[in-house]
Amino acid sequence: MSPTPVPQKSWQFTPEGDACIIIRFRQEDLDLQVSQLCLQAAQSIANANLPGISDIVPAFNCVGIHYRAACWGKTPFHNLCQALDSLLAQPSSPSGTAPDRTIEIPVCYDPEYGMDLESLASTLKCDIEQLIALHTSQTVRVFMLGFAPGMPYMGLLDTKMNVPRLTTPRPVIAAGSVAIANRQTVIYPRASPGGWHIIGRTPITLFNPERTPHTLLSPGDTVRFKAISKKTFTELKSKRHEHPGY
């Protein structure tokens, strides 16, 4: 038997080592509603101020709860699961959740920045303009932040934009690169390796440890992309552009 999950309603608890619990809502595909459940759970657990909880990490279909076992008696996993279970069973109060906000992110879709535009267009059998129109015409939700500080995983994109990741990741991708794969879109906050298809670049900062909040985006935010020219990109970049409201 693998780690014994505590069987429960629509969620179950599994140990992630001896100092973290993962609350799992469903084990299937990407789903906006499941993501919403994760965010609500994360929020109500945060609001409850349980002892010894160091991090609450919402992900696509689960939430990680990092804890200090010493704060939870002789059987820490069991005791914390019980506390979490009764919390999750309570109806979540709407006042406890963060207000919905929509954030517009300027993106320059010039092929110099969006180095995969051309190959993607041919894979998806459309032209580059259609691809850009698809990316800018809809809003997406921030599922979670991960991989690097402030890096948003967003979706779901139109089914026409469903491509798998690159088979061989690139060793270095420029900071601000906007990329897509598997009906999701991401922005690389800093230069890093990456395996997604790059379609453009944003001049704005996504993570600043010296500001509060530290990240431009939070899980649950709604995002809309706005196409900008290369000239605007350069202007915004030279001003070390911070997003208004960040």
Add this chain to the structure above:
Amino acid sequence: MSIQVISPGLLSTFQDEGRHRFQSLGVPVGGAMNPSSLRLANLLVGNPPSAAVLEITLTAPNLLFEEDACIALSGAPVHAFANDTPIPVNRPFLIHAGQTLHIRQNASVPMARLYLATHGGFRLPAMMDSCSTDLKNRLGGYQGRALQKYDHIPISKPLAPRHRQTLQDFFSQLEIYLPANLGLQKKNSIRVIKGHHWNHFTRQTHERFLDTPFRITPQSERMGYRLQGATLLLCQPLQILSEPTTFGTIQVPPDGNPIILMADRQTTGGYPKIANVISADLPVLAQLLPNEHLSFSLVTLEQAQALMLDREEKFMVLQNRLAMIAQRLSECYL
């Protein structure tokens, strides 16, 4: 009031218990690779257990102290000297102004990491509530990077020279008993609990994972230990969405070579998890060297947490017993 870096060593970074509360923003926790030695080094110099210390990796730096300072070394059982005077490991020591700290690896018990604490701590700005150096994101510690030659590290508290003798007498008479299970001994056997995807691996993989040793490859660092040994195989390909990971999570990428996620790990990961190293053995793991071998053995979650609570209790007893060091030092410092 500072320490001059004569030579920086291979990788010397400031670390505390890590940057907590920000994993939901994708910010790695970081912190000391060996949490037990971090804590012990601090207790020995009368600091709070979580104060930032210098984590020294493999090759140690040479450090010139410009002022008297009360220091302690914990972790690798090295041969350390203040000029020519030997410095015992795991004891407080008074280093004099003008003396240089030299350290040689102990060839008979080589270990990867050594921790240097100084009473009152190093004067570093906290970044997002932590002084830990995040090398990848250039955050915290000393300018977000490892030490370099000519750096000057400020220390927080000056020691009045008139207290030199009293303190030296106090330290030499001090009896320090360290309980056996603080995770300070060298060991190549690492205890794990089954990971979330354990049942998705083949039966033969389970056997190989537990019966054969793995080599820690030289590509291992603070983010993760990349192991080589038996190839670990899934019963069938598994697509999983990225999910939270922790210190000690053992992930298996498609090539079948496991990676143990360490202090600077990313907050989430999308590879199947075969097992998790128990917290009590993380200090041991942090001390193993590249090209050394390790083997895994299974325990239950209940056993892992009992071991962790026992460790915590031992540390609390030790902390109470060493409280007199903090007491005595507070009388001598300005």
